[in-house]
Amino acid sequence: MKPIQVGLLGIGTVGSGVFNVLARNQEEIQRRAGRGIAITMVADLDVERAKNAVGEGVDVVSDARAVIANPNIDIVIELIGGYGIAKQLVMEAIAAGKHVVTANKALLAVHGSEIFAAASAKGVMVAFEAAVAGGIPIIKALREGLTANRIQWLAGIINGTTNFILSEMRDKGLDFDAALKDAQRLGYAEADPTFDIEGVDAAHKVTIMSAIAFGIPVQFDKAYIEGITKLAAQDIKYAEQLGYRIKLLGVSKRVDKGIELRVHPSLVPAKRLIANVEGAMNAVVVHGDAVGTTLYYGKGAGSEPTASAVIADLVDITRLHTADPHHRVPHLAFQPGTLQDAMGDLPVLPMDEVVTSYYLRLRVADQAGVLARVTGLLAQHGISVDAMLQREAEDVGGEGSTQTDLIILTHDAREGTVNAVLAELQALPTVLAPIVRIRKEELN
Amino acid sequence: MKPIQVGLLGIGTVGSGVFNVLARNQEEIQRRAGRGIAITMVADLDVERAKNAVGEGVDVVSDARAVIANPNIDIVIELIGGYGIAKQLVMEAIAAGKHVVTANKALLAVHGSEIFAAASAKGVMVAFEAAVAGGIPIIKALREGLTANRIQWLAGIINGTTNFILSEMRDKGLDFDAALKDAQRLGYAEADPTFDIEGVDAAHKVTIMSAIAFGIPVQFDKAYIEGITKLAAQDIKYAEQLGYRIKLLGVSKRVDKGIELRVHPSLVPAKRLIANVEGAMNAVVVHGDAVGTTLYYGKGAGSEPTASAVIADLVDITRLHTADPHHRVPHLAFQPGTLQDAMGDLPVLPMDEVVTSYYLRLRVADQAGVLARVTGLLAQHGISVDAMLQREAEDVGGEGSTQTDLIILTHDAREGTVNAVLAELQALPTVLAPIVRIRKEELN
Known part of the structure; x- marks a missing residue:
């Protein structure tokens, strides 16, 4: 069987990686996929650079639409990036019945719903392993x-x-x-x-x-x-x-x-x-x-790690492009029509509705009662303290000018509540600088 | 569409996990798979325990062959373990045209070639995500x-x-x-x-x-x-x-x-x-x-983590069981017939042919020249030293009885060469105890 034909839109760092890895490991990839996978056409505005990257035997053009229009091309790889022309080209490739592989996270995060709906309606796959965390599957x-x-x-x-x-x-x-x-x-x-x-x-x-x-x-x-x-x-x-x-x-x-x-x-x-x-x-x-x-x-990035993900998608598509759509994995993991409202x-x-725990750093005057006032305000809002670290006081010069850093780790609290209490704390005359707030995740 | 019907052979820790997770997450799993997945028949020698585990509505039998013979069952899960009856049942399930999911690493590591060949010939899938590292995909x-x-x-x-x-x-x-x-x-x-x-x-x-x-x-x-x-x-x-x-x-x-x-x-x-x-x-x-x-x-183990892997296989099979074999992923990743000889x-x-690096611990007499003798022998065999740690000498009592531990990390060396030099080192009168040898991997 002749190789499945792939058109590549944009041959920068990642595109060169895809081309090189496909060429270098073609025998092994074919043994996995059951069929050869060949990039036969490349579109890039810099035609000379593209020709240098792919050498003889690959059709290099400046017009991405010529790739989409080529009836021999089964899969289009979009590596242009951004929401503009990349979106148009992906939608046109889908409309032309091409399967699409893309590393374009911005495009999918913003326009994914429209793109996946068009792909499902047309019965083609849009694969995007490379869009998240590079080579990690x-x-x-x-x-x-x-x-x-x-x-x-x-x-x-x-x-x-x-x-x-x-x-x-x-x-x-x-x-x-x-x-x-x-x-x-x-x-x-x-x-x-x-x-x-x-x-x-x-x-x-x-x-x-x-x-x-x-x-x-x-x-x-x-x-x-x-x-x-x-x-x-x-x-x-x-x-x-x-x-x-x-x-x-x-x-x-x-x-x-x-x-x-x-x-x-x-x-x-x-x-x-x-x-x-x-x-x-x-x-x-x-x-x-x-x-x-x-x-x-x-x-998570780089030429060949990202290429690894792009090519894994090519192999999946090569395996499934002639299968019925229900044999394929849904774009967003769940069957279209079963996504939650x-x-x-x-x-x-x-x-404001998020519940997590917090690291707070307060620059406070080193005076009697400051700690009690701070912890009292937290307690009043139902925020409990998990750990505390108080630095030795420093004299920064001037009258009544001993200061210290007070570091507090809280237990879980609602972000809205924390914002309210931080506003109150910030207003205290003994809190001397903007409070630093960093969220904390246990991840266990 | 009615759920795909699954028969379970052996309902111990993992089997119960599979049953429970499938029941608990059935709605979500169906939204992913595009079809319900139901365990409708269970075989276990302990019929009472099995009945307790699955409750009403599931056909519980003591004879695994009754599950395989049931024409309504599409997928058989083998969770019996071992090479004996488990192998027979897997081969019989394949012969009966059932897809098989197994967590049985011993069976596949030893008899995998025979099992995968039979499955390919029959056009069924044998899936085994649960056989390695439990829930990790x-x-x-x-x-x-x-x-x-x-x-x-x-x-x-x-x-x-x-x-x-x-x-x-x-x-x-x-x-x-x-x-x-x-x-x-x-x-x-x-x-x-x-x-x-x-x-x-x-x-x-x-x-x-x-x-x-x-x-x-x-x-x-x-x-x-x-x-x-x-x-x-x-x-x-x-x-x-x-x-x-x-x-x-x-x-x-x-x-x-x-x-x-x-x-x-x-x-x-x-x-x-x-x-x-x-x-x-x-x-x-x-x-x-x-x-x-x-x-x-x-x-890597446990009831529900292993069940997670078994059910992922069930979902894959549910998606692909009516697809042509070339739409499926080959059992051993490479197309049958393309495995390396x-x-x-x-x-x-x-x-003996393996090349790696080594940690060596030698209990030696604390005498002049011992270190030179040891490192000289290593050098003579072309084994170079990466790092060394010598402990303070201890007096263990008796004449000339000061001893010390000499720890050596080597650079890469052939295992056969290391064995030869270890035999020579062990024979030295100043080496007082069996030499400890542990291999070392950099993994970068």
Whole structure:
């Protein structure tokens, strides 16, 4: 049988990886897939660079629509990125009856519902293992490996740039700005790192995982997003003294009222495996009612790790493209038409409704009664204290100017309640600086 | 559509878990699978216990063959275990055109080739996610998630009993016998723990993973197997001082000459995630040429974690049972007929041919020249030393009786060469006790 023919839209870092790995391991991949898989056409605006990347024998064009229009092409790989032309091309490829493989998390997190509906109507597959956590087969694990489970929560380090920065901050005692510069110098952060450091990239990914885990539509607009730009080296150090590491986590939980969907820095107990995921590595923890806690770890980005995921999708499609749609795995793990109603049954909760625990750092005047006032206010709002750390007082000069850091770990509390009490605490004359608040997840 | 009907052979701990999880999560599982999945018939020699486990509405029989003979049953779950009657029943179920789900690693590691050949000939699936590492979807990861890769090696903590014992030995400074008693008292080890502590269970599992990773037949008889019964608390302590933990690993590597397939205690750098897998938990590290190093972690045994894997297989079969065989994933990841020749192309290497590094502990007389003699002999055989630790000499009483422990970490060396040099070292009059040799894996 002749190889299944694949068209590639956009041949940058990941696209070259896909081409190279497919070429290098073609014999082994064919023995697995039962059929050869060949990239026969590539579209890229930089035709010369594309030709250099793929060599002779591959049709290189500048117009992506020429790939979609080619009747010999069975599968289109979209590696352009973004919501603009990428969305148009994916929709056109589906309309043309092509199966699609994409690494575009932004596109799926925002427009996934429309794209998957079009694909289902047309009877084609849209595969996206590469969209979350690079080479780690986490989409497959969630969608197929854990089907027995009522999944209760998942939490992931799903952005390598921020994990690299946090590792640098901890290892070298750096503040955020210095660590970011290191990351940029070493190629772990882009010149404009906004999407990474503000948590947007992680939010795209956790949105996709959340949909698959809980059987809800993708709802990026409902995600709470907080990045790492305000983290201080000091808090990483205090957390360490309390037995915790600080990681940027994408978290999604099923609770009685609905689904929590959030990205923010979190304290994680240092003894958890995920707390020990360092540098640009990724890991996702998934907790199911039957299986308990499982963890998946690997490279979350890079040319060949991402290519590994793209090609796994190609193999799946090669196996199933002539099968009936009901033989295939549903795009969002649950059969279309059985997703939970996002408004009624299983809404994504506003951040005020989230229940978690907290790390608080208060810069307070070292006076009699301050501690009692702070803990009294917490108690008054029903927030109980799990652990406390008070630093030795420092004299910062001036009259009545002895100050100290008061670090409090709370038990579980509603975010809305915590916001209210933080406003009251902040208004106390003895609280001398903006209160630092970092959420804490036990993940056990 | 009416539910797909499943017959269960053997309803002990895992069988009850499968029944309970299927019942509890039936709505969610059906939304994923696109069809209900119901256990409608159970065979167990203890009919009363089985009836208690499943309640009304399920046909309970003592004769497993009655399940196989039932034309309404589409899938048979074999949870009897062992090579005897379990093998007969699996072969009969296949012959009767039933799909089979099994957690029986011993059966597959030894008779897998015969079973998969029969299943392929009959056009049925034999699924076995539960056979390796319990609830961790490692078979799916290896067989589908990493299809792009030329897999280079894998290493796993795949026996919870021995990992629990090793964790106890380390945490409490216990020797093996004491830790085993603890494990038995706490239910982590069976009354007859031989299969676990001698490494046989881990060897079954690594044999299956090796076949899937490298595209070779299952060859349990070629596996090198060494258990943990000879480990001393002392070596765990010395390893710790050198920055290592000792774990029972199942290891399989692709090298130039063939495949390494082995189970034995191993030093692993303490900073690796897998070195921090404690208690009865399991983890598998897989290294592919494209994806790099990935890790999969979770509960390796127990009623519901194992049930999670069994039910994931049921869902896969429910999806694919009416599909053409080429739409299904091959049993051993590679298409039948494309497995590597076990004798020629890719043989499992004898242990003497394995290349790894070593921890050696020598009890030596504290005399001038001993160290030079030992290191000289190693050098003479081309074995280079990576690190060394010499303890303070102890006076054990008697003339010339000062002794010391000499701990050596070697660089990579051929096992056969190491055996030869160990024989020479052991024969030295200044070497006062049997030399301890533990292999070491870097796993990076």
